[in-house]
Amino acid sequence: MPKWIERFANGLAQLPRSQKRLLMLLADLLGIPFVLWFAVSLRLGTYVHDLSGEAWFYGAALVTSIIVFVRMGLYRAVIRYLGPKAILAVFSGVTLSVALLCALALAWPEKTIPVSTLPIYWAFALIYVGGTRFMVRGLLNFRWSGGTQRVAIYGAGAAGVQLATGLARSGRYHPVAFIDDNVGLHGSTVNGLEVFPLAELPGLVADDGVAAVFLALPSQTRRRRQEILKAIEPLSLLVQTVPDYADILAGHAKVEDVRDVDAGDLLGRDAVPPNERxxxxxxxxxxxxxTGAGGSIGSELCRQILRLRPSQVLLFEMSELALYNIERELKYLAGTEHISTAIVGLLGDAHHKNRVREILQAYGVQTIYHAAAYKHVPIVEQNIVEGIYNNIFSTWHAAEAALECRVETFVLISTDKAVNPTNVMGATKRFAEIVLQGLHNRGSQTRFCMVRFGNVLESSGSVVPLFREQVKRGGPVTVTHKDVIRYFMTIPEAAQLVLQAGSMGRGGDVFVLDMGKPVRIADLAKRMISLMGLTVRDEENPDGDIEIIYTGLRPAEKLFEELLIGTNVTGTEHPMIMRAIEHSLPWPQVQQVLDELSVALNRFDCERARQLLMQTVDEYRPSQDLQDLVWTRKAEVANGETTNVTNLQSRRARLAAPSPPHTI
Known part of the structure; x- marks a missing residue:
């Protein structure tokens, strides 16, 4: 685009709306008489004709057109956002004005202009009135040369066209082409951009300097999106995507607000439609x-629960900030989706049984989803006492309160790390399962069940946001071990399956979610680097952008996780939820261990506490010595004081001893 046109378009865009309307009015005042003159000239076959008897006709054409256009709202429309409705308005306005003019012409006794001129005038008026407006719209929107990064848009449908238009208005990017799977579109032009097949993308990178691909595929399945990402990955292009339609419709985002590829697309697995019953x-x-309503899983459970329209939803959280954020979000969601459910935010710790009991009684709670837990393996390993309190005793106390208040269903959110645990976090979650199984065996009107699954993408502490942050900082990306693998699931999918599993519990059930195929963390890191438009720096590519450093397994971390203890598992009515048949302990034995564990925690005896975990969770095999920071620090201080006393006594003894004789 020539610079003077771009400057003119930018100046036009900066004008106040009232001045833009005035310009369109002036354009019609000057243009409509000329269009009528041109139509008469074509009809008569000459550009020279007597205007003495025709002046009234030109005046009538101008007055009827302006009045009709004003009434039709053509001067109120925002030119930059003209769409299909504007075309209809222009067509209706011109047609009505010509019809009125035709009525005047037929009623006028002296017809100096043939009535057959009017169809010609109608056609040219449509072209002029519509053309001037859409030409100005094009000038206001056609600002692609301002973008410095050349991009291709994958998807030439409605979302792709909106994205191209939005990027053009923003001036941040320079769209050069569409990529689309529809063979019928290949070679055609959509919104001024040519449409290419995916196979042509390397050529666009080499010849047109494409440095990024924006996905405008809101209706595509995750599996197809993953196939597209795998095809683009070797090119090391920045890949971003348009927001979800739900966010756009809710006003949380605009189409042109491209963002990083959704972590769920990296898995490529389509969620199974939920069973509404x-x-x-x-x-x-x-x-x-x-409980734990402000956490990653807890907050998503709250969102999905709210949409199922309970009479009340209670948000129990010990973090004031987390409670404030999720309560505010849910109230906004309820307002936008016209949900009448009462939302109650409550501060508290599930370890405080009396607090939980008072809440359950006051509100008549019928269902509890217990998501409150410490889950970060190294942190729990270094804070054993608090990990046991929060993961075991909070579960026990909340469950006992639920029994006393006759809560119908109690669902524990568990983890795959509870299976054959090598760390305190996994052992405490398995112990929590044993507590609920024991309460069920003791006899209970409350249905206790547990739902066990692996890692969730984009949760706090997950590798995906960590890798993304490290790449944006310029690296390095840290991976614990080149062979470490994990099961992954998106947060919404996990929460949805938890809700469905909870309704199938008969009491004491352990449900296991189908996590799909495990993912090698090193491969995930490489994919994220490539899809952020960068390359991995290693021995094969020393000039790459981002280095991957293998830091070694963290304290008590496993190379791989498991979902089942043994192989005794049965299916359920949901294809992605299995019921595990696992051993449990009688309640008197569980009660005795809990009492002993409480004594050990009160004495801050981490060694005894871990022994009790090993005694109760048969599969628990610690991978190393105690790592609790306070425990080890106390041991260091004690050893340091002993060493200092020994050194002081030795020094005093040397000073008191007679000096050895001097020799020559």
């Missing part, structure tokens, strides 16, 4: 409480 069973019309 299972979703509603424990929630619809009931009073539901979520």
């Amino acid at each position: 299972l979703l509603d069973a424990c929630i619809h019309g009931k009073v539901v409480m979520v």
Whole structure:
């Protein structure tokens, strides 16, 4: 685009709206008489004709057109955002004005202009009135040369066209082409951009300098999106995507607000549609409480529970900030989606049994989702006492309170790290499962069940946001071990399956979610680097952008996780939820260990506490010595004081001893 046109377009865009309307009015005042003159000239076959008897006709054409256009709102429309409705308005306005002019012409006794001129005038008026407006719209929107990064848009549908238009308005990027799977579109032009097949993308990178690909595929399956990402990955292009339609419709985002590729697309697995009956069973019309409501899983449970319209949802959280954020978000969601559910935010710790009991009684809670837990393996390993309190005793106390208050269903959010644990976090979660199994065996009107699954993408502490942050900082990306693998699931999918599993529990059930194929963390890191438009720096590519450093397994971390203890598992009515048949302990034995564990924690005896974990969780095999920071620090201080006393006594003894004789 020539610089003078770009400057003119930018100046036009900066004008106040009132001045833009005035310009369009002036354009019509000057243009409509000329269009009528041109139509008469074509009809008569000459550009020279007597205007003495025609002046009234030109005046009538001008007055009727302006009046009709004003009434049709053509001067109120925002030119930059003209769309299909504007075309209809222009067509209706011109047609009505010509019809009025035709009526005047037929009624006028002296017809100096043939009535057959009017169809010609109508056609040219449509072209002029519509053309001037869409030409100005094009000038206001056609600002692609301002973008410095050349991009290709994958998807030439409605979302792709909106994205191209939005990027053009922003001036941040320079779209050069569409990529689309529809063979019928290949070689055609959409919104001024040529459409290419995916196979042509390397050529666009080499010839047109494409440095990024924006995905405008809101309706595509995750599996297809993953196939596209795998095809683009070797090119080391920045890949971003348009926001979800739900966010756009809710006003949380605009189409042109491209963002990093959704972590779920990296897995490429499509979620199984939920069973609505299972979703509603424990929630619809009931009073539901979520502990740990501000956490990654807890907050997503709250969002999905709210949409199932319980009578009340109680958000129980010990972090004031987390509670404030999730309560505010849910109230906004309820307002936008016209949900009448009462939302109650409550501060508290599930370890405080009396607090939990008072809440359950006051609100008549019927269903509890217990998501409150410490889950970060190294941190729990270094803070054993607090890990045991929060993961075991909080579960026990909340469950006992639920029993006393006759809560119908209690669902524990567990983890794959509870299977054959090598760390305190996994052992405490397995112990929490044993507590609920023991309470069920003791006899209970409350249905206790546990839902066990692996890592969730984009949760706090997950590798995905960590890798993304490290790449944006310029690296290095840290991976614990080149062979470490993990099961992954998106947060919404995990929460949805938890809600469905909870309704299938008969009491004491351990449900295991189908996590799909495990993912090698090193491969995930490489994919994220490539999809952020960068290359991995290693021995084969010493000039790459981002280095991957292998830091070694963290304290008590495993190379791989498991989901089952043994192989005794049965299916359920949901294809992605399995029921595990696992051993449990009688309640008197569990009670005795809990009492002994409480004594050990009160004495801050981490060694005894870990012995009790090993005694109760048969599969627990610690991978190393105690790592609790306070425990080891006390040992260091004690050893340091002993050493200092010994050194002081030795020094005093040397000073008191007679000096050896001097020799020559």
